[in-house]
Amino acid sequence: MINIANIKEIAKMAKVSVTTVSRVLNNHPYVSEEKRIAVEKAIKETNYQRNINAVHLSKGETKLIGVVIPYANHPYFGLLVEGIANEAVKNNYKLVLFQTNYEEQREREALEMLKLKQIDALIFCSRNSRFKIIDKYMVYGPIILCEDTRGKNISSTFIDHYKSFSQALNYLYNKGHRKIGYCLARRTGSNSSSREKAYHDFLQKINEPFEPNYRFYDCLNFEDGQEVIRSLNAMSNPPTALLVTSDQVAAGILVCCKEKNIAVPDELAILGFDNQPIAQIMKLTTFDMPLINMGNNLLHQAIHPLVVNHEELYVKLIERETV
């Protein structure tokens, strides 16, 4: 029984106007019981389905939320999207996924879709485009970021990475570490900058020199741990502790340590981030990040764009055996 009827036919069948049918469909008040029942009967009999594109055209909304992520294939974004998706289901929204590989062109496409009203709102889980560009598109619909935007006119759910990185550094300091390195996913980006700033401020506070070699970038996946250990091995004065902003990478490092007989945590302490399942099984000390929660929240902000609000979520230290 292929889709056939349109609202006119329903109106004819129920002997009412299309307006009344539309009212029934949208649960408007001011429809008499009698006519409502007649319309519902006609709908049932014809197996009528609204043409959703017509609805979109009329209403100018699509019930679609854009989600920008650099890689679909990474547990951090996996969890974030999971959180967004679950909340979307609850609220009868669907997601349009933009996998960008951090190409600005892809991000621009997402923004353009917002402009064209093909999506109702846009969530940036991570971005490469400058803020200025994103700002230009804010008139077209809600845009939500997943980074600290306090002081800016754009809503977000975020973790204060300056704060949590500082917390992590202090934790290592209290465990006696003075030579601390770190691994970041990328060189640029709001979150990375916050962390680097925290690092520099920390060094200053404890009065230790800045060692450029102690920084590692492009640490994204399990396999990136190899390169870190390789570099460490080549150092005459390697760090005694490593802050690793992804449990995947931390796990990769850990495996390499075992292989190369580097004692963890005695020779090298490893502190992860995310508290992914892999951290649990590998007994990784890590900072729990409420990613699912964060996803929930992001979607909520996207569909209830009442006011600009910045929602901070907090990390929690999970002590296990690598520090």
Next chain:
Amino acid sequence: MINIANIKEIAKMAKVSVTTVSRVLNNHPYVSEEKRIAVEKAIKETNYQRNINAVHLSKGETKLIGVVIPYANHPYFGLLVEGIANEAVKNNYKLVLFQTNYEEQREREALEMLKLKQIDALIFCSRNSRFKIIDKYMVYGPIILCEDTRGKNISSTFIDHYKSFSQALNYLYNKGHRKIGYCLARRTGSNSSSREKAYHDFLQKINEPFEPNYRFYDCLNFEDGQEVIRSLNAMSNPPTALLVTSDQVAAGILVCCKEKNIAVPDELAILGFDNQPIAQIMKLTTFDMPLINMGNNLLHQAIHPLVVNHEELYVKLIERETV
């Protein structure tokens, strides 16, 4: 400069009919150079953008492809989606993601969106609904599956899991193993069934008894390896080799083995599937699955639904150190 103009205004400005504007927008032939330039000028001046929802209503297509996955947060589906997404970008399509957690209700929503023409085609990376239900929706648009559908009237890109599982079993057999267990992601599903059938046929062929304890289900993530090793430890007569249909799980098992001093591969051989990065770093022997490729192909079939076609892709053994 908020969106303002519509096609009528452009027509007025360029002193042509809306039809001609539409022709220019859609690169129809039969527009004189002169008018084409006038229209393009008006478009540029007003910064005109087509209302995409009106286009959808008119054309009955959306340039949106639905992608059904159970979990966003799993490397198998991550790679598959990555492959689909990359090909989508190339062809100017966007993806609508349906994360189902294997709930039929979610799968149904995706199918309904196809019916409502809110998406042009639908790709099932994995499904829970019976084939019969999916079949009912095939009149509404292309549906592509990621499983062996040969003999069925529905397109797919797939790996013959019967074949590859048999290949894996034979490989272990030739290495001297007779007591072989396996870990699957779920109890039901087309791929799992093929593998179980391969297993049974293999046992019969080599004339070994069927040992129900050697089967493990719900092995999806890294942490699920723990439970497998726990069970194995409690067995008086455990398998000497394990076929693990996800490198994540295999890696989890491997880590647990190290922890419990189970020698791999001497005491327990582990054979993974997928050839994820984690397999490389952990020196896991595994079957490479062309997931990105598969994703590319799935999208291609979705947007070029000319005829029913079943595209088989092949696994490739990667010998490392766990068998």
Next chain:
DNA sequence: TCTTGCTCTGAAACCCGTTTCATAATCTAT
């Protein structure tokens, strides 16, 4: 009794493109 204010209803305007059809002008081939 007269106003005011609900409740209920439908005609018509609106959202905004695409496509069909009719017509005219200009070529091409016989």
Next chain:
DNA sequence: ATAGATTATGAAACGGGTTTCAGAGCAAGA
């Protein structure tokens, strides 16, 4: 020279809903 194809153009129909507006019926308050 003439039938037939090709190029070029716009009016109008179409896709299918939502929303505005005007009007009718009826009840409550002044």
